Amino acid sequence: MAAWLVRRLAASIAIVWAVVTLTFIIIHLAHGSPFLPEQGQDIDPATLDRLRHDWGLDRPLPDQYALYLRNLARGDLGLSFALHRPVAAALAEALPNTFTLAFTALILDFAFGLALGVYQAARERRFGDIALGNVALFVNSMPTFWLGLVLLLVFAQRLGWFPVGGPRDPVLCPRVDSLACVADFAWHLTLPALTLGLVGAAGTARFQRAAMLEVVRQDFVRTARAKGLRERRVLLVHALRNALLPLITLFGLTFPFLLTGAVLVEWVFAWPGMGRLAVTAILQRDYPIVTAAALVASLMVVLGNLLADALYGVADPRIRVRAT
Amino acid sequence: MESYGAMPTIRSSFELTAAALAGLLLVAGCARKGGCTGDYCGTLVIATAGEPDILLPAVSDRAITRDVTEQVFLKLADLGPSGNTIGDEDFQPLLAERWEWDTPTTLVFHLDPRARWQDGRAVTAADVAFTYDIYTDSLVGSPFRPNLRQIAAVTTRDSLTVVFRFRQRYPEMFYDAVYHMRIVPSHLLREVPRSQWRTAAFGRAPVGDGPYRFVAWRAGESLELAADSTFFLGRPHVRRLIWRFTPDQQVAVTQLVAGDADAVEVLITPDNVQRAGADTQLATYPYRGGAYGSLVFNLAAPGDTATPHPLFGDRELRRAVVMTVDRAALLHNVFGDMAKVPPGPMSRLFWIWDPEIRELPHDSARAARTLTRLAWTDSDGDGIRDRDGHPLAFRLLVPTTSAVRRQYARLLQEQFRTMGIDVQLDEVDFSVFNERARAGRFDALINIWNTDPTPSSSIPQSWTRAGFGRSNYGRYEDPAFERLVDRAVTSVGGRDEAKRTWRAAIEILNQDAPAIFLFATENVAAVHKRVADVRIRPDSWLALVRTWRIPADRLTDRDRVER
Numbered sequence: 001m002a003a004w005l006v007r008r009l010a011a012s013i014a015i016v017w018a019v020v021t022l023t024f025i026i027i028h029l030a031h032g033s034p035f036l037p038e039q040g041q042d043i044d045p046a047t048l049d050r051l052r053h054d055w056g057l058d059r060p061l062p063d064q065y066a067l068y069l070r071n072l073a074r075g076d077l078g079l080s081f082a083l084h085r086p087v088a089a090a091l092a093e094a095l096p097n098t099f100t101l102a103f104t105a106l107i108l109d110f111a112f113g114l115a116l117g118v119y120q121a122a123r124e125r126r127f128g129d130i131a132l133g134n135v136a137l138f139v140n141s142m143p144t145f146w147l148g149l150v151l152l153l154v155f156a157q158r159l160g161w162f163p164v165g166g167p168r169d170p171v172l173c174p175r176v177d178s179l180a181c182v183a184d185f186a187w188h189l190t191l192p193a194l195t196l197g198l199v200g201a202a203g204t205a206r207f208q209r210a211a212m213l214e215v216v217r218q219d220f221v222r223t224a225r226a227k228g229l230r231e232r233r234v235l236l237v238h239a240l241r242n243a244l245l246p247l248i249t250l251f252g253l254t255f256p257f258l259l260t261g262a263v264l265v266e267w268v269f270a271w272p273g274m275g276r277l278a279v280t281a282i283l284q285r286d287y288p289i290v291t292a293a294a295l296v297a298s299l300m301v302v303l304g305n306l307l308a309d310a311l312y313g314v315a316d317p318r319i320r321v322r323a324t
Numbered sequence: 325m326e327s328y329g330a331m332p333t334i335r336s337s338f339e340l341t342a343a344a345l346a347g348l349l350l351v352a353g354c355a356r357k358g359g360c361t362g363d364y365c366g367t368l369v370i371a372t373a374g375e376p377d378i379l380l381p382a383v384s385d386r387a388i389t390r391d392v393t394e395q396v397f398l399k400l401a402d403l404g405p406s407g408n409t410i411g412d413e414d415f416q417p418l419l420a421e422r423w424e425w426d427t428p429t430t431l432v433f434h435l436d437p438r439a440r441w442q443d444g445r446a447v448t449a450a451d452v453a454f455t456y457d458i459y460t461d462s463l464v465g466s467p468f469r470p471n472l473r474q475i476a477a478v479t480t481r482d483s484l485t486v487v488f489r490f491r492q493r494y495p496e497m498f499y500d501a502v503y504h505m506r507i508v509p510s511h512l513l514r515e516v517p518r519s520q521w522r523t524a525a526f527g528r529a530p531v532g533d534g535p536y537r538f539v540a541w542r543a544g545e546s547l548e549l550a551a552d553s554t555f556f557l558g559r560p561h562v563r564r565l566i567w568r569f570t571p572d573q574q575v576a577v578t579q580l581v582a583g584d585a586d587a588v589e590v591l592i593t594p595d596n597v598q599r600a601g602a603d604t605q606l607a608t609y610p611y612r613g614g615a616y617g618s619l620v621f622n623l624a625a626p627g628d629t630a631t632p633h634p635l636f637g638d639r640e641l642r643r644a645v646v647m648t649v650d651r652a653a654l655l656h657n658v659f660g661d662m663a664k665v666p667p668g669p670m671s672r673l674f675w676i677w678d679p680e681i682r683e684l685p686h687d688s689a690r691a692a693r694t695l696t697r698l699a700w701t702d703s704d705g706d707g708i709r710d711r712d713g714h715p716l717a718f719r720l721l722v723p724t725t726s727a728v729r730r731q732y733a734r735l736l737q738e739q740f741r742t743m744g745i746d747v748q749l750d751e752v753d754f755s756v757f758n759e760r761a762r763a764g765r766f767d768a769l770i771n772i773w774n775t776d777p778t779p780s781s782s783i784p785q786s787w788t789r790a791g792f793g794r795s796n797y798g799r800y801e802d803p804a805f806e807r808l809v810d811r812a813v814t815s816v817g818g819r820d821e822a823k824r825t826w827r828a829a830i831e832i833l834n835q836d837a838p839a840i841f842l843f844a845t846e847n848v849a850a851v852h853k854r855v856a857d858v859r860i861r862p863d864s865w866l867a868l869v870r871t872w873r874i875p876a877d878r879l880t881d882r883d884r885v886e887r
Contacts, residue, residue, distance in 0.1 A: 031752075031756040032753065033759050036755060037758075042794055044470055045793050079523055082377060083378075084378040093544070097544075160582065164575075165570060165578075165579060165584070166568060170369065170542075170545070171367050171564075171882045172885060174548065270568075270575055272545040272569075276571065277544065283754065283755065
């Protein structure tokens with residue numbers, strides 16, 4: 001088990017390093033430059049040169065890369081060109097928002113996906129199964145940002161049931177320090193989390209339906225029924241646990257999807273998370289933020305996969321035995 | 325195939341979810357209600373695209389940063405309602421209660437002794453001298469440094485008297501002395517190394533001397549200021565200003581219409597003006613815009629400033645291309661009534677705006693004759709003119725981030741095509757656009773300039789040799805034009821003479837046709853109707869927000885809320 005863990009950790013570190021290195025190179029080689037003024041403004045070339053010098057951008061790329069790695073090893077992510085503040089501080093403010101959004105979406109994704117998948121399997125080839133299958137396929141086919149815009153238009157703009165953006169009401173709830181403000185935060189979170197969660201749930205449901213149908217035809221399920229167990233117990237206790245294994249793989253894959261999906265959802269709903277921070281940084285060529293965002297995203301993906309592997313062991317003792 | 329019966333848990337989970345959502349709405353709707361009453365309550369939520377970078381006015385020229393810092397830091401004096409930048413008659417006192425001219429090039433300000441920093445210290449002449457030192461220090465790299473080049477020195481005479489000495493006499497000396505600098509507290513910033521001003525912690529939680537105090541800045545989300553009830557020029561009526569940051573202006577307008585915000589600076593499109601107009605809760609306020617847009621020809625070969633451009637190095641060809649374009653029709657398509665065709669390189673803010681300035685007309689027949697005379701004819705019948713085997717074709721650079729410019733590019737492409745000119749669009753992200761523009765790697769581009777209220781800084785920067793390597797992207801130069809610009813900037817003969825000189829200069833430029841001046845924006849702001857006394861100064865829409873008010877009988881629960 002220890003050897004397996006060491007191997008996985010070493011591979012994970014290599015993956016993260018590769019992602020960070022590639023991002024560093026690509027963003028530095030991309031056309032465009034930081035420090036250029038916003039639309040319609042002017043900047044003195046001497047000031048521009050001075051800024052490039054002050055931030056070390058006039059040095060050769062390998063030197064900049066070596067310095068970046070050296071600082072990174074010390075836990076220093078650098079200073080943001082555009083935000084004029086430490087990258088770590090900017091990430092520390094944005095990450096909790098993205099995690100809140102992604103985890104809420106993850107819960108919605110798996111809660112809806114599991115429930116629908118089991119329901120469809122139980123109703124196989126009947127109206128409920130077919131109708132829900134088509135709805136799930138339709139939702140799964142929608143681009144996330146498009147679904148977000150539709151939800152925004154209908155439920156926020158037209159019906160006024162939800163706010164059109166942001167994580168809280170800045171007048172009534174600048175801080176989440178009361179039950180009303182917790183509710184206000186949840187109210188603001190609903191549409192972005194639904195956007196992100198529903199698309200995933202549609203995919204999860206199809207996955208879960210297939211897994212359930214495979215399991216319910218196996219002998220142990222027939223035996224459980226023959227013992228006279230109630231159908232709900234047969235499905236939810238005996239079949240479902242065995243149908244969860246493929247879902248754990250899906251969990252590992254869902255994590256990166258949620259993070260990348262959050263980029264667009266954060267933009268649509270003015271949600272102040274990593275995605276919006278990263279997109280703005282790319283447009284402004286804010287290299288330190290872009291590289292740090294790639295670092296965090298790759299860390300999350302690697303951790304998600306590690307977690308999925310660990311859950312495999314919990315769900316299936318045979319895998320745990322092989323790993324050791 | 326057997327089935328396994330319905331899952332009763334599904335239905336109940338839907339019911340649970342619905343109940344939870346209903347509960348959520350109920351609790352969220354029961355947020356705290358406040359008790360503030362009277363004339364000094366009220367919260368104004370301003371939805372805006374973008375976010376300040378740092379709240380230090382010396383190192384940021386972003387419009388949103390200006391909007392915020394304008395409430396926190398004062399200038400010595402500010403533009404009056406007329407927007408006149410010449411002389412000092414139309415300026416209004418702020419930090420300086422009065423001023424006089426010791427000599428034609430020596431300006432003495434007397435600070436208002438009531439002025440205080442928000443930590444209680446008095447604002448002194450030393451703060452003004454320190455501020456000038458910061459703005460002009462190359463280590464700080466202030467974007468406003470070039471605007472202060474005519475000021476030779478700023479010294480203190482006593483704790484409340486500060487003396488500005490100019491290098492020469494010119495009409496906008498006073499404007500230069502007061503408009504660009506917001507005074508900052510020397511006692512709080514003296515220790516900050518000059519090279520680290522751009523990352524100073526003070527810039528995330530500033531202490532100023534203005535009508536509003538800094539309260540909180542939630543990155544990516546909102547920024548809050550609270551009225552300073554002890555402000556020496558009068559307590560602001562609106563108790564709290566909150567900026568909500570959105571990814572773009574369209575989202576800001578959506579927040580306004582949905583009731584999540586009270587004000588936006590510009591409604592951008594005629595559709596939005598209609599939406600806001602149809603909303604009984606909103607009032608709209610048209611005001612002159614500070615931006616103009618134009619198609620700029622590169623007069624030098626792309627990437628080679630020493631060689632003339634194969635097409636646009638030819639003045640006659642440029643004139644023909646300009647005459648091809650029906651600017652009024654384009655403008656009507658894109659802006660409706662929300663812009664005007666400029667008579668030269670000018671925004672609606674400029675006092676030199678004059679529709680009588682002579683320009684090249686839209687005259688397709690004359691343009692066609694000129695092109696034919698220049699031997700650009702359609703020899704192969706493919707609809708595109710050619711000469712010596714080369715088609716009359718160029719690439720037009722536009723940023724993907726600007727819907728207006730992309731729309732203009734397509735309409736222009738179509739107008740040029742009918743004249744036998746082939747235009748291909750290069751749509752790139754803004755950073756690449758900016759880089760290529762500065763490096764001269766383009767045939768033509770559509771640019772937008774945001775201008776100061778005076779032509780004296782933006783025209784020389786963008787249309788004379790002084791702007792080479794900066795914002796004179798097309799590298800236009802004409803000695804006669806530059807002489808007139810110089811005379812207009814430095815002439816002390818009065819406003820009328822300066823206006824005549826500017827007009828003569830602009831007419832030379834128009835005849836040289838270095839660009840097609842497409843639009844000058846007319847802005848429309850929208851503000852919730854419960855806000856009274858809304859006055860907007862065109863160069864800075866929130867400059868007068870401290871005089872806006874929400875009458876006691878129009879206060880909502882959100883206005884009254886206490887924290």
